[in-house]
Amino acid sequence: MKKILTTPISDEALEGLSAGDIVYLDGYLVTCRDMPHRRLVDQGRPLPVDLRGLAIFHAGPIVARDGDDWRMVSIGPTTSMRMEVHEQEFIRQTGVKLIIGKGGMGPNTEAGCRDYKALHAVFPGGCAVLAASRVEEIERVEWLELGMPEAMWVCRVRGFGPLIISIDTRGNNLFEKNKRIFNARKVPAIEDISRQVRFIT
Amino acid sequence: MDHEQAVRQMTDIVARFTDYAGKHLPDDIMGKLTELRAAEGSPLARVVYDSMFDNLAMAAQLNRPCCQDTGVIQYYLKAGSRFPLLAEVRHILTEAAATATRTAPLRHNAVQIFEEKNTGTNTGERIPWIDWDIVPDSSGIEIEVYMAGGGCSLPGQGKTLMPAAGYEGIVAFVFEVMTTYGVNACPPLLVGIGIGGSIDVAANLSKRALFRPIGSRHPHPRGAAMELLLEKGLNEIGLGPQGLSGTNSVMGVHIETAARHPSTISVAISVGCWAHRRGTLRINDDLSYEILSHKGAQL
Numbered sequence: 083m084k085k086i087l088t089t090p091i092s093d094e095a096l097e098g099l100s101a102g103d104i105v106y107l108d109g110y111l112v113t114c115r116d117m118p119h120r121r122l123v124d125q126g127r128p129l130p131v132d133l134r135g136l137a138i139f140h141a142g143p144i145v146a147r148d149g150d151d152w153r154m155v156s157i158g159p160t161t162s163m164r165m166e167v168h169e170q171e172f173i174r175q176t177g178v179k180l181i182i183g184k185g186g187m188g189p190n191t192e193a194g195c196r197d198y199k200a201l202h203a204v205f206p207g208g209c210a211v212l213a214a215s216r217v218e219e220i221e222r223v224e225w226l227e228l229g230m231p232e233a234m235w236v237c238r239v240r241g242f243g244p245l246i247i248s249i250d251t252r253g254n255n256l257f258e259k260n261k262r263i264f265n266a267r268k269v270p271a272i273e274d275i276s277r278q279v280r281f282i283t
Numbered sequence: 284m285d286h287e288q289a290v291r292q293m294t295d296i297v298a299r300f301t302d303y304a305g306k307h308l309p310d311d312i313m314g315k316l317t318e319l320r321a322a323e324g325s326p327l328a329r330v331v332y333d334s335m336f337d338n339l340a341m342a343a344q345l346n347r348p349c350c351q352d353t354g355v356i357q358y359y360l361k362a363g364s365r366f367p368l369l370a371e372v373r374h375i376l377t378e379a380a381a382t383a384t385r386t387a388p389l390r391h392n393a394v395q396i397f398e399e400k401n402t403g404t405n406t407g408e409r410i411p412w413i414d415w416d417i418v419p420d421s422s423g424i425e426i427e428v429y430m431a432g433g434g435c436s437l438p439g440q441g442k443t444l445m446p447a448a449g450y451e452g453i454v455a456f457v458f459e460v461m462t463t464y465g466v467n468a469c470p471p472l473l474v475g476i477g478i479g480g481s482i483d484v485a486a487n488l489s490k491r492a493l494f495r496p497i498g499s500r501h502p503h504p505r506g507a508a509m510e511l512l513l514e515k516g517l518n519e520i521g522l523g524p525q526g527l528s529g530t531n532s533v534m535g536v537h538i539e540t541a542a543r544h545p546s547t548i549s550v551a552i553s554v555g556c557w558a559h560r561r562g563t564l565r566i567n568d569d570l571s572y573e574i575l576s577h578k579g580a581q582l
């Protein structure tokens with residue numbers, strides 16, 4: 083059974099979910115990467131979209147004009163870590179519930195997810211055509227003056243995923259946990275290979 | 284065919300091939316990904332591989348670039364010294380990159396240094412990047428097109444070691460880069476390692492290593508053995524697809540080498556992400572051509 087989150091997402095809907103779970107999204111997904119984070123948090127400018135209960139996507143899409151409408155051509159996640167410095171405050175001010183991107187995030191976002199009940203999840207990198215196919219409609223665009231990648235594209239999505247939860251509402255962090263495992267495995271592997279490559283004698 | 288016609292025709296072939304290479308992965312990468320996918324048992328790793336293959340099928344069907352980051356365009360050449368259009372090659376490849384950018388369409392990824400402006404054409408100072416190898420007495424040209432994405436270019440690093448560090452120092456460096464930067468570069472990764480006497484040599488070789496077909500081995504038995512040891516060791520770390528953990532980490536490890544100075548060992552790493560958009564095209568002197576990387580491809 084696919085777990086589906088539907089916007090507006092309530093705190094209760096997130097409670098039972100843990101880092102490592104797989105979910106899909108129905109409802110509103112708004113692209114939001116470096117510039118809107120900076121404008122809200124550093125410059126104190128109010129966002130043109132009310133994100134309460136919604137999902138944001140760290141992504142810069144390729145969008146095509148379709149008569150008077152817009153059509154999603156390609157939309158893949160960008161590295162979430164770039165938004166790490168702003169994300170805690172961003173969650174606090176906006177009430178956003180789901181943050182989607184690529185790779186892990188750090189202690190700031192962990193605290194934000196824990197204190198204000200939100201999730202960070204990853205969409206598989208490089209799967210931009212698949213992601214675009216899950217966008218039913220682009221309802222509007224805000225801050226287009228920032229350029230196509232940085233503008234806020236308000237999308238209605240269905241079955242958007244897989245989304246792999248990387249930080250849950252208790253602040254558990256899948257990538258941090260993995261990092262410790264990878265580093266522990268690294269040590270014996272290096273020792274083992276080093277013994278076999280002593281070619282300078 | 285007069286000279287001008289020939290230039291136009293070759294530009295057209297390379298442009299269409301560049302467009303194609305942004306939408307389809309080469310056969311050896313597809314084969315390796317299929318193999319790695321089958322080896323994964325966890326639901327997490329499986330769902331990611333399923334997404335990757337669904338995405339590739341949709342990209343081919345809808346004729347769209349398979350990843351939104353179509354990278355900086357690079358051409359690595361083995362050019363015959365008697366290839367009739369040798370003098371026009373830079374001009375041809377630059378035109379081809381600009382044309383493919385419009386037709387595919389490819390993302391705009393050429394930002395001029397100091398001006399800090401995106402040219403919007405994927406051409407700019409020294410871009411597309413062209414790397415030359417001249418082949419004596421040949422009249423054809425082999426073109427390797429590569430799209431260097433941002434995510435997979437980020438781990439690229441090099442270091443010059445003292446001989447006391449030995450090949451052991453190379454091993455430690457490779458593991459360090461892979462567990463810090465490799466995780467976010469969309470694994471499973473192809474790892475290119477260059478070893479030589481100075482950093483420029485190592486860096487160039489590390490990129491060239493990414494163009495070797497998967498599974499090919501370094502000609503020296505020790506080099507081949509070291510490639511296999513690193514492959515096995517990196518896989519034991521289990522980065523899995525997208526660094527979410529899994530059975531494997533890499534599609535392969537390739538080492539390219541040049542004789543070094545007695546006092547230095549330079550090592551550099553370049554990685555290719557799972558969406559390793561590389562294509563090999565051979566063009567003959569009569570401009571007939573063959574696609575070596577994607578069997579049965581139609582331009």
Ligand code: SF4
Nearest residue numbers: 208350432434469556
């Ligand atoms: S690392 Fe590769 S697959 Fe991942 S987003 Fe960048 S170009 Fe695409």
